[in-house]
Amino acid sequence: MASIDIQGVRKSYGTVPVLHNVDLSIQDGEFVVLVGPSGCGKSTLLRMVAGLEGITSGAIRIGERVVNELAPKDRDIAMVFQSYALYPHMTVRDNMNYSLRLRRTPAERMAHVVSAAASKLGLDTFLDRKPRTLSGGQRQRVAMGRSIVRQPQAFLFDEPLSNLDARLREQMRVEIKKLHRDLGTTSIYVTHDQVEAMTLADRIVAMNGGVVQQVGTPLDLYERPTNLFVAGFIGSPAINIINAVLRHDGEQRLIALESGERIPAPPRVGGHDGQAVKVGIRPEDVQISAQAEGDFAGHVELVEPMGLGTIVHLGTAHHALKAFVVERVNYPVGTNIAYRLPASKLHIFDAKTGQRLPE
Amino acid sequence: MTSSARSTSHWLLHYGLLAFYVAFALFPLYWLLKVSVTPNDLLYSEGIRLWPSRSSLAHYTFVLAHSDFPLFFKNSVIVSGSTAVLVTLIAALSGYAMSRFDFRGKMWLVGLMLITQMFPLVMLVAPIFKLFSPLGLTNSLTGLVIVYTAFNVPFATFLMQSFFDGIPKDLEEAAMIDGASRFRAFRQIILPLTLPGVAATLGFVFTAAWSELLFALMLVSKADASTFPVGLLGFVSKFSVDFGQMMAAGVLALIPACLFFLLIQRYLVQGLTAGAVKG
Numbered sequence: 001m002a003s004i005d006i007q008g009v010r011k012s013y014g015t016v017p018v019l020h021n022v023d024l025s026i027q028d029g030e031f032v033v034l035v036g037p038s039g040c041g042k043s044t045l046l047r048m049v050a051g052l053e054g055i056t057s058g059a060i061r062i063g064e065r066v067v068n069e070l071a072p073k074d075r076d077i078a079m080v081f082q083s084y085a086l087y088p089h090m091t092v093r094d095n096m097n098y099s100l101r102l103r104r105t106p107a108e109r110m111a112h113v114v115s116a117a118a119s120k121l122g123l124d125t126f127l128d129r130k131p132r133t134l135s136g137g138q139r140q141r142v143a144m145g146r147s148i149v150r151q152p153q154a155f156l157f158d159e160p161l162s163n164l165d166a167r168l169r170e171q172m173r174v175e176i177k178k179l180h181r182d183l184g185t186t187s188i189y190v191t192h193d194q195v196e197a198m199t200l201a202d203r204i205v206a207m208n209g210g211v212v213q214q215v216g217t218p219l220d221l222y223e224r225p226t227n228l229f230v231a232g233f234i235g236s237p238a239i240n241i242i243n244a245v246l247r248h249d250g251e252q253r254l255i256a257l258e259s260g261e262r263i264p265a266p267p268r269v270g271g272h273d274g275q276a277v278k279v280g281i282r283p284e285d286v287q288i289s290a291q292a293e294g295d296f297a298g299h300v301e302l303v304e305p306m307g308l309g310t311i312v313h314l315g316t317a318h319h320a321l322k323a324f325v326v327e328r329v330n331y332p333v334g335t336n337i338a339y340r341l342p343a344s345k346l347h348i349f350d351a352k353t354g355q356r357l358p359e
Numbered sequence: 360m361t362s363s364a365r366s367t368s369h370w371l372l373h374y375g376l377l378a379f380y381v382a383f384a385l386f387p388l389y390w391l392l393k394v395s396v397t398p399n400d401l402l403y404s405e406g407i408r409l410w411p412s413r414s415s416l417a418h419y420t421f422v423l424a425h426s427d428f429p430l431f432f433k434n435s436v437i438v439s440g441s442t443a444v445l446v447t448l449i450a451a452l453s454g455y456a457m458s459r460f461d462f463r464g465k466m467w468l469v470g471l472m473l474i475t476q477m478f479p480l481v482m483l484v485a486p487i488f489k490l491f492s493p494l495g496l497t498n499s500l501t502g503l504v505i506v507y508t509a510f511n512v513p514f515a516t517f518l519m520q521s522f523f524d525g526i527p528k529d530l531e532e533a534a535m536i537d538g539a540s541r542f543r544a545f546r547q548i549i550l551p552l553t554l555p556g557v558a559a560t561l562g563f564v565f566t567a568a569w570s571e572l573l574f575a576l577m578l579v580s581k582a583d584a585s586t587f588p589v590g591l592l593g594f595v596s597k598f599s600v601d602f603g604q605m606m607a608a609g610v611l612a613l614i615p616a617c618l619f620f621l622l623i624q625r626y627l628v629q630g631l632t633a634g635a636v637k638g
């Protein structure tokens with residue numbers, strides 16, 4: 001096991017920059033998830049750690065070693081591909097064996113390690129089958145098995161679950177988490193699924209357009225998103241964003257929503273009088289009531305029951321708003337609803353830069 | 360029309376067309392065989408019949424025992440076999456490079472390789488003869504192998520490249536991460552999956568070299584380095600054509616090609632990559 005240190009790393013294809021100055025320190029044993037929309041450079045960064053892509057500038061260290069010029073085979077890392085990349089002409093056993101055979105592991109030890117990994121992943125009965133005879137979920141397990149037999153310095157995962165159906169994905173997510181708990185191997189996990197990111201990560205790295213936006217624990221990113229992108233990307237249903245202007249009225253600090261309504265600003269928020277801002281509030285923080293107990297009035301436009309709770313889409317004079325409530329409400333469309341936006345739950349971002357206002 | 364009657368008539372049409380095509384394509388071969396077993400005295404006297412009233416293997420005996428044909432055969436096998444192996448080896452490596460690497464001048468190289476395929480080969484006979492003769496490569500099997508290899512590599516490279524393109528890059532990347540060098544990944548993971556492509560390339564080049572006449576005729580003037588297509592011409596004399604013997608030799612010439620395809624046909628079957636990646 002080892003730490004991974006990424007310093008000032010850039011990547012360009014020809015003259016097209018894809019990664020801009022990425023800095024990231026991953027501790028020994030940590031599980032780090034890279035998330036971001038398609039094309040933001042997650043895979044590229046992961047593949048640079050693996051040695052499958054050259055590094056345009058900067059340095060990557062695995063343990064104490066700078067690996068910039070090291071071939072993938074000498075980096076002692078394992079990788080699970082989105083496509084699984086199983087060797088089709090080899091049995092499951094030989095797929096899992098392959099790395100050990102290349103390292104001239106004694107046959108006895110190899111058999112032991114493989115059968116241990118197979119039983120851990122529930123693959124015992126498939127060892128002599130070819131990959132094409134396996135289901136997607138089973139192939140996924142073989143791909144995992146191929147990585148864990150090696151006891152590498154680090155695991156790299158590139159969207160390993162995105163080809164599975166929702167139920168299986170959930171199940172494998174738990175297994176990956178357990179595996180990490182048992183093995184404690186440093187892991188980098190790429191996904192664009194923010195639920196996977198939230199549930200698996202010790203720390204999340206949110207990326208957009210080749211730039212790291214925020215690094216922190218899942219709850220850090222959820223509760224204190226550093227900019228509009230992170231606020232919008234993390235969380236489902238997505239955060240509400242409302243245009244507004246900051247108003248300093250003597251001692252009192254207010255936010256004037258685009259609708260003209262005024263609400264108290266969160267305590268300690270910075271910014272200046274007249275500053276254009278965007279106000280974010282998560283759907284579960286919007287308080288609604290059909291008894292007209294709220295600051296503002298709106299009406300129901302749509303109700304989405306989710307089982308776990310209900311998403312209520314509100315229409316107001318000036319903006320749309322989603323509220324998430326745990327109760328099973330079933331308001332008819334058009335019902336008048338009062339809502340409240342609690343000051344302590346507001347996220348205030350500068351309208352121009354999209355950055356969170358200092359506090 | 361009921362649906363079962365419809366599907367029966369579809370079936371009939373389908374297989375009828377196939378049968379017609381097969382008969383059309385194989386008829387010359389049948390005729391080859393027929394003439395080769397027809398005794399000389401019946402060849403012109405019997406008119407057109409599907410099978411002679413009396414058949415004999417006399418032409419075969421003559422060709423095998425009293426002509427240079429066994430030698431021509433041996434030469435053809437050597438030349439075609441070495442050309443096929445050599446070209447496939449080179450094309451596998453260059454096709455892989457074309458499929459996987461971006462390098463400076465790649466476009467130019469592709470263009471150049473295409474250009475070599477555009478010339479009528481006749482234009483090149485004289486310059487190649489000029490080049491080869493001081494090197495002692497005329498009247499030699501080696502010379503033929505060199506020429507055939509040179510002319511077949513471009514197309515074979517494109518052929519192999521398309522097979523490599525069909526194999527996901529993830530596979531060799533996984534192997535490289537598992538601890539293999541690129542060359543080992545190529546040998547142990549990619550090449551076994553490209554066997555259908557290798558077989559197709561071997562087959563294609565072998566047949567091309569096996570039936571090549573122009574260079575075989577122009578670069579070789581002595582019998583001991585002649586290949587069988589040149590030998591076939593020997594049956595055309597100034598005054599007559601010995602059809603029976605020529606056809607017998609032709610049938611014999613089919614045998615190595617058939618054996619060769621029998622050997623590789625197992626690999627020509629596609630679908631080896633199924634299960635490599637999702638899908």
Ligand SMILES: Nc1ncnc2c1ncn2[C@@H]1O[C@H](COP(=O)(O)OP(=O)(O)OP(=O)(O)O)[C@@H](O)[C@H]1O
Binds near residue numbers: 036041192
């Ligand atoms: N070989 C290449 N040549 C040129 N551009 C490339 C190459 N590979 C990737 N890119 C570009 O680099 C950017 C980042 O690609 P990357 O595969 O890292 O995205 P990603 O974040 O993994 O996206 P996804 O979620 O869709 O997998 C993309 O804009 C892509 O077009």
Ligand SMILES: [Mg+2]
Binds near residue numbers: 042043044158
């Ligand atoms: Mg990707």
